[in-house]
Amino acid sequence: MQRTLLSQRLVMAAALGADQPCAPAWSEASSAASRSPGRVTPSPSCRRRCGGRQRMQRSAGGRAAASCAGSWSCCAGMACGFLLEIRRGTQSALLVIREASLRNLPADITVEPGRLEVRSGAACGAAALPPGVSLAPSSCRGLRLLPGDGLRLRLRLRDAPLAPELAYQLWERLKPQKNYILYCQSCGDVIVKERKFLRVLPLPSENWSALVEEWCCHPNPFARSALHPQHDDCFLGDTFLLLNSRNQSHVPESSKCSSETEHHTSQNDSTSKLKENTRVICERCKKTLGETVSSDTVKYYVTEVIIWPSEENFSTVPRSQFIQSMVAQCLVELSSAKSTFRFIIKGDNGRIYILIWLLNSDTLLVESSGSSSSHSVFTLFGDNFVPSYGPSEMWNAVKVLYQPCTKNRNKDLADAWENDFGVHPLKFPSETCLELLLMLSMSTASLPPSLQRMNSFQVAFLKM
Structure with missing residues (x-):
């Protein structure tokens, strides 16, 4: 009985629609014949095969992309791309399995506390989560398949992971x-x-x-x-x-x-x-x-x-990593000290380049580009921020909403913010403002389409 309770299989049936949520329906005993589209049930065969692991099976037309946290060990040529957004404050996580990674259907996704696995036909990819990250498999919810995004689900964490040390403070x-x-x-x-x-x-x-x-x-x-x-x-x-x-x-x-x-x-x-x-x-x-x-x-x-x-050996920090980290630290410091969350990024020529709204500062990001189009994210300045294979690192990050203001874009909003005492101006060299805007745009482009915008603002992450 205990083994039965610990071993639960999540089945996403073939009739699942492209944007239809799959709500868990837990039952101690059920058979394969009783499965209904979009329902989640235990599977005795999974208990024998998985030994207590939680498993999700998806059978649906189209392609799906895998996006997991950690180091992927690929077999049969499968390259996995993933995004795992962790909130330390709420001990929750959003896992996005990108559309480009699951080439053959049906596909099986196995969720363990410290490991994720994706099998699609003869190909498979396994990911060991970074140390300190422990998922609660039974908390899987909000399972959705979105065109262009891939598979999305939310999970709880067993413990709040420790934030990695910043490269430069x-x-x-x-x-x-x-x-x-x-x-x-x-x-x-x-x-x-x-x-x-x-x-x-x-x-x-x-x-x-x-x-x-x-x-x-x-x-x-x-x-x-x-x-x-x-x-x-x-x-x-x-x-x-x-x-x-x-x-x-x-x-x-x-x-x-x-x-x-x-x-x-x-x-x-x-x-x-x-x-x-x-x-x-x-x-x-x-x-x-x-x-x-x-x-x-x-x-x-x-x-x-x-x-x-002077007593330490000097080591350089990649340009894009350094700019993101310093700007993110400025946002966090000022939001904490002055309770302000809206910022105007100005150049040393007095021009407004970006409007930034700090959304949260307790984010941990784990990602791998795999074979998806996001392979070039954060590499424009020669920085391997997102390795396509091998171990994936966990990063402190801040989540921001932003509006570009170059070439008189969003001028009315920029004027309103400039006259608002609740908005704090931040001044940098004009060239750095353009670099920052490019990094924000690249971050937005790397996100699944449904996560790229919030109202009229664009969404991005700055890694610290």
């Missing part, structure tokens, strides 16, 4: 009384030689002066003063850090390095040239690092430099 890494070296993120050249920061202090928000006038009964005593760091200071802003400009290896932007100024319209020509003259670039790769604030103060954007302890 600026706010956790930067501490006073320690020696650091600043490197260019793009080429690894030394920007600031070894320096010990005696003070590492957060800067007030950009509208702090207006808040002083609202909350204080006296005039702002700091209205005419500027917050400039001394040689041993490091001031941290939302998306940048301020350093004293002594002993730094950048060069001011000159006319031979500036190709942007000539392309601006005559209306903004003088303003653009003035902005170009304050830009700070890397001496080796000519990448924009920040801008000069005064004769002795430089602003470095957190997406362009890496601060590394």
Whole structure:
């Protein structure tokens, strides 16, 4: 009896429609003759074959794609693509088995606490879930077959998995009384030689002066003063850090390095040239690092430099991984500190590039592109973010809604957000804003079609 209860087979019958949900109907004893389309019943044969595993069988016309979490061991040439979205807060998961992976029907899907298996004809693929991820097979629900998506189901987790360690955490890494070296993120050249920061202090928000006038009964005593760091200071802003400009290896932007100024319209020509003259670039790769604030103060954007302890061996971080991680950390930090979830991504030229709405920050992603079209996701900058075969890693991620604002798209919404005090602006180099928009678009394209949009916004993940 105990073996019977532990061994349950989920059967998705041949008559299941393309978008018809399959609701579990549990029964301790049933026969193959009693199965009805779209119902889930135990199977004695599965108990003998699977030994307590939970098994789902689908018989339906068309193709389906497999998308599971972990390392797939492929047999008979089957390549499996999957997406597993885990929410730590609710201990739940959404599993999407992509349409391109199940070539022959019927197909069997076996769900175990630490393993998934897909069999389609003579081909099969098995996935060992990452350590710490344990599914509850009996919690399978919401089984749906959607055209273009594949097979989707929701499960509960037995335990909340621990989040993997982030590759680079600026706010956790930067501490006073320690020696650091600043490197260019793009080429690894030394920007600031070894320096010990005696003070590492957060800067007030950009509208702090207006808040002083609202909350204080006296005039702002700091209205005419500027917050400039001394040689041993490091001031941290939302998306940048301020350093004293002594002993730094950048060069001011000159006319031979500036190709942007000539392309601006005559209306903004003088303003653009003035902005170009304050830009700070890397001496080796000519990448924009920040801008000069005064004769002795430089602003470095957190997406362009890496601060590394001098006693540790420096290792580069792939560009797309670094940008996603830093932007995601900025969103999480600000949403926690200021209870704001809507952000405007602005370039250093003052233009609005993206509107971002932070949806959740407790997501863990496990995915494999298999042979699907998502094989190239996050590889445009040479980063193997999603391996097609072999072990699949688990990533911290934030789920965002976004609207692109380039070429005057969504201008009315951008204007409304810009005048909304509940929206927080984030400033990055213009080139980085375009890179970020491209990464968001690629993330959206890698999702199943039904998950790519929410109302009028596009959906994407930023991996941390």
